[in-house]
Amino acid sequence: MRRIFTLIWIAIGWIGVNAQPVSVGLFHNQLVNAAVVYCMEGSYQLLVDGSEVTRMDAGGVLYLTQEKNGVKVLDASTDFGHASLIEFNALTLESVFQIRPMDPELETRPYDDDLVVFTSDSCMTLVNRVDFDKYLAGVVESEVGPKAETEFYKAQSILFRTFAMKNLDRHQDERYSLCDGIHCQSYHGKSRMNPMILESILETTGLVLADFNYKLISAVYHTNSGGQTQRASSVWMNEVDYLQSVVDPYSLHQPHAKWRDTISFEDWKNYLLDNGMKSVTKIPEEIIYVEQMRRRENFILDKDSIRMTKISEDWGFESSFFDMFPDGDSVLVWGKGYGHGVGMSQEGALKMARDFFSYQDILQFYFFDVRLMDFRDLPASSITQVDFKY
Ligand SMILES: [Zn+2]
Known part of the structure; x- marks a missing residue:
């Protein structure tokens, strides 16, 4: 008896904890005009414009096609006509369906729980309520x-x-x-x-x-810090208390800990001039280098400065944590980490x-x-x- 009580409690606990589903728009940035939906596991109830028209078990299939007067809905044996709202509701906790977009042809993907399909402006929107x-x-x-x-x-x-x-x-x-x-x-x-x-x-x-x-919080992350994370204000201008810089030895010796690049010295000099660094023409070329033992917010030359994040973005570098050394006609770039940091x-x-x-x-x-x-x-x-x- 006690065992049964525990099992029931776990079942109710499961449903309670997961009571809040989330609605996710599928195949975002694609206009799906036709799709086949398969019932893979469990069973489903099909509602067409709010009315239940059938139920389906594993192996069932549904054909959806966007037409002028709504989405045309068919299963293997019945034509349900056109609808503006189709709900494919899971009747069991383990129900799984699969969608195969046919027009355009896209990857077939399996989903848990419900599928909601509606039309607006002659487009079919597919939503996984999960x-x-x-x-x-x-x-x-x-x-x-x-x-x-x-x-x-x-x-x-x-x-x-x-x-x-x-x-x-x-x-x-x-x-x-x-x-x-x-x-x-x-x-x-x-x-x-x-x-x-x-x-x-x-x-x-x-x-x-x-x-x-x-x-x-803004739950941000990146691939590799290069050995020190970056303050939010160094990247996005606004100071955020919980996003400070931390020395991060765990990112060292990882797949994206280091990177190399080479750019032309002439291009680098022109870039600095274009960004207002007039002193480039006055000082010896060999001292135009960037060194970051620790992350720096700006590259400073004489009285001018450029944000490290701007240099990184403008040159397509993997991170803003890098050193640069002139080497003849080139500049060697030795970088650390990957992403905004x-x-x-x-x-x-x-x-x-x-x-x-x-x-x-x-x-x-x-x-x-x-x-x-x-x-x-x-x-x-x-x-x-x-x-x-x-
Ligand atoms: Zn989005």
Whole structure:
């Protein structure tokens, strides 16, 4: 009896924890005119303009085609006519469907939970209404891949959850919360390569990072810090208390710790002149070098300066953490790290996880004075409220 009670409690706990689904716009930046939807696992209920027309088990198939007067809906045996709203609702917790866009032909992807399809301006919009943690598992697999450490997955998924909860209204005008592209967070469907991803997320379910005012933080990260992370104000102008620079030995000796480039000295000199560095014509060429033992915000020559981030962007360098030395007609560029350098270094975090640091240690190392807490304990004003009625 006690055992049954526990099992029921776990089941209710599961549903309770995951009560809040997220609406994700699929195949963002593509105009899908026709798609085939397969029921892969579990069972589904099909609603056409609000009315249930059929139920489907694994093996069932649905054909959707955008036409002038709405989306034409067919299953293997019945023509359901045209509709402006199609809801393919999961009837079981483990229901999975797959979408194969036919026009244009795009990658077939599997998804957990529900599919909502609606038309606006003669376009078909596909939305996956999915349990938050299952969504995060798909994001983790798409963004960081299936071969990492558990504690790294936990740290990274807390950043993805924090970003998602902070941006739930990002695509409100398009009637969903987040898109599936890099504009929000890449989401290529259900996580299926490594069950540890979903397990790591369920072990940290609900956890987000908040600042000392109980506001969700900007949960930024980059590939590799090169040995020192960057203050937010050095990249984005505004000072952010929890995004400070930290000496980061864990990013050293990782795949993107170092890079090299060579540019022409003449081009470099012209670039400096074009950016207002008039002293270039007066001082000896051999002292026009850049040296950063520690990250510097500006390259200063005489009384002129240029932001390191601007130089990095203008020359397409991998980071703004680099040294430059004139060498004959060329300038050698020796760089460190990859990306903007603010927040968590992914390669550093992965190294910390391999060195047996916990996800709490990793997040506290890269973010200053933040609160790791359950989003349900945040004040209501800190949570973006969205409610999509289809
Ligand atoms: Zn987006």
